[in-house]
Amino acid sequence: MNTAALVITALAAVLFVARVLRGPALADRVISVDGFVSTIVVGVTIASARPDSGIVESTVLVVALGGFVGTAVLARFIERRGS
């Protein structure tokens, strides 16, 4: 069940990456990167529920915080620089 959930999450991440690559506008790319990071947080949480993975739950905390900082920096960068 855990493996199935991981596979589904990986599929979702692939869909987000495809949208980042296809664009067409910068808006789509930024939004998709944001969604991709959220999907990664979901994936790491599932991986931390596996007893054999060795991933501690605190890792999820770090990934979630890093994702938020990344999105905020990206937004600040676009607001300064323009399209």
Next chain:
Amino acid sequence: MDQLFDVIGGICLIAGALFALLAGIGVHKFEDPYSRMHAAAKSPTLGLILVAIGAGFTIRTFSAIATVFLVVVLQLLTSPVGTHLAGRAVHLRVDVDQDGPDELARDEADQA
């Protein structure tokens, strides 16, 4: 009892992963960037809540449940803020086709 918890946790994990997949599909199905933002921001957060419940049922230690709860609270606080920042920056700086009036420009004109 342990087996029951494992099954409940597994179902929650798969349901949460399906919500993440739904977000991935929505990002491709919706027509304009603002609708896509709605798909990319909301459903992974709901998916994370379900996955956190599933992880809590699977691991069953106090420290794990506390950490996962903290992650959910953090994500509920930061995900709307981050998406709002990204959407605002894109709206101000990039030309995006929009149906309806530009309400952000109208509000800022009212304040000035």
